[in-house]
Amino acid sequence: xxxxxxxxxxxxxxxxxxxxxxxxxxxxxxxxxxxxxxxxxxxxxxxxxxxxxxxxxxxxxxxxxxxxxxxxxxxxxxxxxxxxxxxxxxxxxxxxxxxxxxxxxxxxxxxxxxxxxxxxxxxxxxxxxxxxxxxxxxxxxxxxxxxxxxxxxxxxxxxxxxxxxxxxxxxxxxxxxxxxxxxxxxxxxxxxxxxxxxxxxxxxxxxxxxxxxxxxxxxxxxxxxxxxxxxxxxxxxxxxx
Amino acid sequence: xxxxxxxxxxxxxxxxxxxxxxxxxxxxxxxxxxxxxxxxxxxxxxxxxxxxxxxxxxxxxxxxxxxxxxxxxxxxxxxxxxxxxxxxxxxxxxxxxxxxxxxxxxxxxxxxxxxxxxxxxxxxxxxxxxxxxxxxxxxxxxxxxxxxxxxxxxxxxxxxxxxxxxxxxxxxxxxxxxxxxxxxxxxxxxxxxxxxxxxxxxxxxxxxxxxxxxxxxxxxxxxxxxxxxxxxxxxxxxxxx
DNA sequence: ACAAAAGTGTTGTGCGTACACCCATGC
DNA sequence: GCATGGGTGTACGCACAACACTTTTGT
Numbered sequence: 001x002x003x004x005x006x007x008x009x010x011x012x013x014x015x016x017x018x019x020x021x022x023x024x025x026x027x028x029x030x031x032x033x034x035x036x037x038x039x040x041x042x043x044x045x046x047x048x049x050x051x052x053x054x055x056x057x058x059x060x061x062x063x064x065x066x067x068x069x070x071x072x073x074x075x076x077x078x079x080x081x082x083x084x085x086x087x088x089x090x091x092x093x094x095x096x097x098x099x100x101x102x103x104x105x106x107x108x109x110x111x112x113x114x115x116x117x118x119x120x121x122x123x124x125x126x127x128x129x130x131x132x133x134x135x136x137x138x139x140x141x142x143x144x145x146x147x148x149x150x151x152x153x154x155x156x157x158x159x160x161x162x163x164x165x166x167x168x169x170x171x172x173x174x175x176x177x178x179x180x181x182x183x184x185x186x187x188x189x190x191x192x193x194x195x196x197x198x199x200x201x202x203x204x205x206x207x208x209x210x211x212x213x214x215x216x217x218x219x220x221x222x223x224x225x226x227x228x229x230x231x232x233x234x235x236x237x238x239x240x241x
Numbered sequence: 242x243x244x245x246x247x248x249x250x251x252x253x254x255x256x257x258x259x260x261x262x263x264x265x266x267x268x269x270x271x272x273x274x275x276x277x278x279x280x281x282x283x284x285x286x287x288x289x290x291x292x293x294x295x296x297x298x299x300x301x302x303x304x305x306x307x308x309x310x311x312x313x314x315x316x317x318x319x320x321x322x323x324x325x326x327x328x329x330x331x332x333x334x335x336x337x338x339x340x341x342x343x344x345x346x347x348x349x350x351x352x353x354x355x356x357x358x359x360x361x362x363x364x365x366x367x368x369x370x371x372x373x374x375x376x377x378x379x380x381x382x383x384x385x386x387x388x389x390x391x392x393x394x395x396x397x398x399x400x401x402x403x404x405x406x407x408x409x410x411x412x413x414x415x416x417x418x419x420x421x422x423x424x425x426x427x428x429x430x431x432x433x434x435x436x437x438x439x440x441x442x443x444x445x446x447x448x449x450x451x452x453x454x455x456x457x458x459x460x461x462x463x464x465x466x467x468x469x470x471x472x473x474x475x476x477x478x479x480x481x482x
Numbered sequence: 483a484c485a486a487a488a489g490t491g492t493t494g495t496g497c498g499t500a501c502a503c504c505c506a507t508g509c
Numbered sequence: 510g511c512a513t514g515g516g517t518g519t520a521c522g523c524a525c526a527a528c529a530c531t532t533t534t535g536t
Contacts, residue, residue, distance in 0.1 A: 003331075004277075004278060004279060004330035004331055005253050005290065005330065005331055005333070008253055008290040009253075009290065009291065009292055009293045010251035010252055010253055010254075011251055011252060011253075011254050011291065011293075012246050012249055012250075012251055012252075013251075013252050013254070013323075013334060036245075037245060038245060049246065049249040049250065050250065050252065050323070050334075051250055052250045052252075052325075052332060053325065054325065055323050055324045055325055056321060056322075056323035056334070057323075059323075077320060077321060079318060080297060080318060080321045080336050081297075082254075082291070082296050082297035082298075082300075082336075083296045084293075084294065084295065084296055089245035089246065090244075090245055090246055091293060092246070093254060093291075093297070093334075093336075095321050095323075095334075161515090162515085162516090163514080163515070178499080178500075178501085179515085179516080179517095180500095180501085180516085180517070180518080181498075181499070181500085183516080183517085184517095184518095185498090188479055188480055189478045189479065189480065190478070190479070190480035191478065200507090200508095202513095202514075203506090203507085203508095203513060203514040203515065204506070204507040204508045204509080204512085204513060204514075204515095205505070205506040205507055205508095205513080205514060205515050205516085206506080206507075206514095206515080207514080207515060207516085208515090208516095217478075220478045224476055225476045225477060225478045226475050226476060226477055226478065227477075227478055228475065228477050228478075230498095233498085233499090234467050234469065235465055235466045235467060236466060236467055236468075236469050237430045237431070237432065237458075237461045237466045237467065237468055237469075238429055238430065238431070239429055239430065239431030402488090403488085403489090404487080404488070419526075419527075419528085420488085420489080420490095421489085421490070421491080421527095421528085422525080422526070422527085424489080424490085425490095425491095426525095441534095441535095443486095443487075444486065444487040444488065444533090444534085444535095445485085445486065445487070445488095445533070445534040445535045445536085446486080446487060446488050446489085446532070446533040446534055446535090447487090447488080447533080447534080448487080448488060448489090449488090449489095471525095474525085474526085
């Protein structure tokens with residue numbers, strides 16, 4: 001350890017988290033009012049500064065923990081943002097992460113104590129700096145990722161019904177899906193275990209609970225098989241004439 | 242501008258570039274021997290430190306220019322790496338970029354003057370720090386990206402033949418493709434303009450040159466149509482029994 | 483004339499899509 | 510008994526994969 005690079009510039013590194021949740025049939029973001037200058041009081045992503053003693057992931061998890069009280073959250077690095085003047089205060093690099101949260105299990109009170117609110121993805125206000133750009137990118141990434149990775153379950157409780165799952169896919173992709181085709185496709189993966197129990201909140205008949213079988217998924221993944229839940233047909237470039 | 246964040250830590254930010262090229266039917270990387278401590282003399286990606294006055298992209302382009310003499314290179318941000326001890330010298334964040342280069346047009350002498358070498362992707366040596374991890378990730382990302390974005394052309398000269406293009410796809414995906422199906426699929430996009438001229442280096446008959454029509458692609462993209470050149474059939478998780 | 487690479491069409495089938503009715507239950 | 514959401518099967522068409530022979534030309 002030493003002074004190898006002492007002639008080089010050093011930079012503040014912020015970690016900003018785009019936190020997705022799913023509630024009442026809508027995809028939501030956890031946003032808050034910034035509590036310090038500059039831009040105090042404006043809407044913002046949850047963020048903080050990287051410390052010397054922590055890795056990027058550790059830092060992001062620390063920040064998530066502060067806001068939500070949750071550990072063990074699904075989280076991925078999104079992108080780094082480094083325009084020279086992106087932060088009007090001082091030159092700051094931001095490394096953005098996105099996280100998927102089970103809103104039901106979340107301690108809403110803790111979030112609210114931090115001045116955080118769940119806001120529908122369709123009603124995101126103007127955020128500070130380049131945070132709106134980050135949200136856009138995160139949403140795009142989520143939409144792409146959910147096709148090839150079974151991460152939708154991270155947004156639902158451990159037990160969920162197929163109508164709930166379908167409603168999640170519809171909220172993320174902003175389009176209606178055919179019930180029969182959706183069920184067929186998701187069930188033929190063999191990754192969902194049907195429970196005996198029914199959820200009876202939203203219908204008289206009740207819908208059976210299912211659970212995602214992580215073990216099975218890991219097995220298949222190791223064998224080189226991929227999850228796929230394609231939902232909308234891409235409009236492809238084709239000269240048909 | 243001021244001292245808003247003065248209690249926070251500041252960090253060295255490195256920019257490391259994974260530079261892909263395509264030559265002699267092989268996908269290659271531009272690698273070099275590190276010229277300063279720590280780890281002087283070991284194989285490494287091209288990198289440098291972010292300056293206060295430049296954005297991340299600008300920094301990455303500056304570094305690419307130094308090594309290759311090229312501007313106007315296709316480049317994308319890959320990922321940031323920030324394990325506390327990833328650099329044994331000092332705590333350094335690295336933001337990795339990958340770039341696609343037309344080797345033919347490149348000034349090889351300049352690259353060699355910097356001690357850089359084109360090395361087949363199948364023969365990448367042990368690199369310093371976490372650079373091998375970066376290469377792995379970049380390769381995966383390239384493989385994914387080339388399916389949905391017409392970026393393969395960035396690795397070929399402006400004029401190229403269909404056998405060359407097919408050979409590129411084969412090199413990236415490490416698998417043989419059917420000539421007829423490949424041609425059919427790539428031509429039916431309507432994005433390739435056939436030239437009158439033939440390339441006669443690698444066969445007696447000669448293969449017609451084509452050019453990628455960027456204008457047409459941009460038009461289609463704006464209209465919401467997507468490029469797709471799927472090449473290998475995914476092994477999907479399915480319970481067939 | 484022959485070797486070496488370029489170029490060209492057709493057929494079968496598996497997968498995705500479209501679509502309508504019965505079921506269970508609470509009120 | 511009726512309203513509400515849950516659950517189920519099939520038929521059609523298209524897009525993808527498999528496959529073999531002819532053409533050109535340099536030597």
